[in-house]
Amino acid sequence: MEVSSGLSPKGNSNALHREKDEENVGPNPENVELETVSNDFQSDYHIHSLSALEILRETVRILRYNSTGFMTIVALLICPVSAVLLSNVLVDESLVKRLTLRLLLIAKSSGLPLNSFIKHSCQKFSEMAVSVTMCFPLFVTLSLLSKAAVVYSVDCTYSRKKFDPSKFYVIISKIWNRIVLTYLWVCAVLSGCVSLFLVLLVAVSSVFLIMGFSSDLIIYAAMFVGLIFSVVLANAIIICNIAVVISVLEDVSGPQALIRSSLLIRGQTQVGLLIFLGSTIGMAFVEGLFEHRVKTLSYGDGSSRIWEGPLLVLMYSFVVLIDSMMSTVFYFSCKSYRMESANEENEPVLEALTIASASTDVQ
Structure with a gap:
């Protein structure tokens, strides 16, 4: 099924104004606040992109309008994943210790001094790697579903609609495969970046060691490589974040979504x-x-964990x-800027999917 590629906040608002004039419907008190949201968004949007602070303000306005829907997403989809991540309940400490030991051996053989910084870095990296691996089923289900729900809710806000679970179910059932495919490519890209960094770090450290540099110079070189890698x-x-948003709102997925994301931003x-x-x-x-107050520190019998943890x-x-x-609003900001620069206007993709599904059900 061919659908239009993207959704313009300005296009949605203009279309809705026309519908309202044609139907001669009086002002709806429920839409007053969102009217302000849409107008404020458009007023900032004349062939210039939103800054990070403007995107944050726009995010707060959207959250205020549809707070019930977003809080439902937090309670049902985001909180369970956050609780598992923060508590490390799925992390096997024996695996973390073995991986940390191997990383320390690699660091030592590369000439890096085994000081407290290196040991702490290896420990944290091992915990992160094991945690991500163990929690991957949660990431590819609840976490990914929450991202799609957030994107749908922001899309509903720009369309002046409330979050509709039934419509969301219909839409997500049609686009879930492409979202998962995009997410798998995202994981592959990020894993490749981390692997490349480790290989490059070991190579640079080994070269400096062979050339006879001191351990202090080797660690400075490693820190420089780490700084470049972080950027x-x-x-x-x-x-990758924008690619996931694109896979929800546009009919592209996988590497095409990643390429489109890099071009869009x-x-x-x-x-x-x-x-x-x-x-x-x-x-x-x-x-x-959480590490300090819940895992390490507690008052008396540990009762503080009962309320501080949640x-x-x-x-x-x-x-x-x-x-x-903010990632979704950032997508709309970049998309609207590109469309206004090219004098284009697209129809909502998710709305088209809903209409197509309804037509199929009628037939």
Whole structure:
């Protein structure tokens, strides 16, 4: 089935204004706030993209309008994954220790000094690798479904509609395969980046060791490689996040979604990096609090964990929600800018899927 490639907030608003004038319907109190949201969004949107702060403000306005729907997504889809991630309940400590030991042996053979920083880095990397592997079934089901639900909710907001679970079920059943395919490609790309970094780190360290440099110079070189890798990984994550959004809103998937994402955000990478930096800092802050307050520290008999644990899980879930919403708004920002520059206007893809499904049911 051929569908249009994208959704323009401006196009949706204009179409809805025409429908409203044709039907001569009076003002609906439920749409007053969203009317402001749409108008505010358009007022910032004259052939210039939104900044990271403007995207955050737009995200807050969307969240206020459809708070019930987004809170439902948090409670049913995001919180369970966040609780498992923060608690590391699925992580096998024996695997973490074995992987940490192997990384330390590789680091030592490459000439890196086994100081506290290297040991801590190997420990954290091992925990992350084991956690991601063990939690992959959750990521490819609940987490991916939550991202799709967030994208659908933002799309509904720009269409001045409430979140409809039945419509979402119809849509997700039609596009789930392409979302999963895109996510698998995302995992492959990120895994390739990490693997390339490890190979490059070992190679650089080994070359410096063979050339007779001291361990201090070797660790400085490793830190330089790590700095470059962090920038590359951040850009890759931004492209991958937008690719998932594209796989929901457009009829593309897999490598095509990744290529389209890289083209779409061209020239807007700085905004994406700021969004990624803010989300990463927020998640790391909550993870640190959970590690210190719940896993390590407790008052008396440990009763503080009863309320601090769920509170931090909720905070982490909220940060994940905001990150997904900002990625979606960032997509709309880039898309609207490209469409206005090219004087194009597209119809909503998800709405087209819903209409097509309804027509099929009638027949």
